[in-house]
Amino acid sequence: MHIEHPQKLEPVLYVVATPIGNLRDITLRALDVLAAADVVAAEDTRNTAHLLTHHGISAKRLMAVHQHNERSAAEKIIALLQAGQSVAFVSDAGTPAVSDPGALLVQAVLAAGLRVIPIPGANAAVTALSASGLAGPHFLFYGFLPNKSAARRTALQALSTHPYTLVFYEAPHRILECVADLCAVLGGNRQIVLAREITKLFETIHACRLSETEAWLLSDSNQQRGEFVVLVSGAEPQPGLPAETLNTLSLLLEELPLKQAVQLAAKISGANRSELYQNALRMKNPEQHDNPAHSADGE
Structure with a gap:
């Protein structure tokens, strides 16, 4: 239970990270701010009221700020700040504005010449990464992929050559x-x-090869429940071709037949056509080229 006596806060927008599940995963500083803020703006006021009650923080003035009203709510928050009120903003879970509402609000407050202070804390992507065992030195946080399969595959194709650990959220x-x-x-x-x-x-x-994942999920329907962070190891570097050239090739393959994409990529990058062709085959048929016994024919 939070027992600090609230101190008067500056008329600032505080962007406050909250727990992603376990209600004890919140910082002392976050509790101080939530206890002292004049207004708590929340993605879901019911969830936030439960969090405040759990930590012994008395009833606050709560206002809803979510993806459907963020722009109009930002105007009200700016007016509060200009009137000398302090506002703490929280999303349903984790760090606001990271695959959650908050970015438009922060943008509007900054554009009005007002101050924004982040109060750091829990984040699902970084928490999952820390326990993943994926040892790559870099990661790319993507968030939610498109809902439809065709759009999702297009987005993944653009990411397919990146050597970084890829981090997604999924329902x-x-x-x-x-x-x-x-x-x-x-x-x-x-x-x-x-x-x-x-x-x-x-x-x-749970860690496994991508080819084993579907069977694991189907083996126990309980493993399909709850919100997911999905982490995938990065692409192995392709000798001889820089990442920029491979990205260009990947984008061209989305719009053109393989041979035309290779020809245009060669003109743009100056790279060897044969090397581009082999990489294009791998991008188009990754399963076949993951097999070391497979050997693709050249042009």
């Missing part, structure tokens, strides 16, 4: 479709880590 009702598309586009040999229900009672962190 339980789409996890099987998402995993199928990851395997089809990126190939079955990559490592994947599924982190579900992080910090909650049924927390599960």
Whole structure:
């Protein structure tokens, strides 16, 4: 229970990270700000009221700020700040504005010449990454992939040559479709880590090859429940071709037949056509080229 006596805060927008599951995963500084703020702006006022009550923080003035009203709510918050009131903003869970509402609000407050102070704390992507065992030195946080398979595969194709660990969020009702598309586009040999229900009672962190993931999920329907962080190991570097050239080739393959994409990529980059062709084959048929016994024919 929070017992600090609230101190008067500056008329500032405080962007406050809250727990992603376990209600004890909140910083003392966050509790101080939530206790002292004149107004708490929340993505879901019911969830936030529960959090405040759990930590012994008395009833505050709560206002809803979510994806459907963020722009109009920002105007009200700016007026409060200009009137000398302090406002703490929280999303449903984790760090606001990271695959959650908040970015438009912060943008509007800054544009009005007012100050924004971040209060750091829990974040599902970084928490999952810390326990994933994926040792790459860099990661790319993507957030939620598109809902539809065709758009999802297009997005994944653009990411397919990146050597960084890829970090996604996914909902339980789409996890099987998402995993199928990851395997089809990126190939079955990559490592994947599924982190579900992080910090909650049924927390599960499972690592396997992409080709094994669907069977694991289907073996127990309980493993398809809860919100997911999905982490996938990065592409192995292709000798001889820089990442920029491979990205160009990947984008061209989305719009053109393979041979035309290779020809245009060669003109743009000056890279060897034969090397580009072999890489294009790998991008188009990752499953076949993950097999070391497979040998593609040249042009």
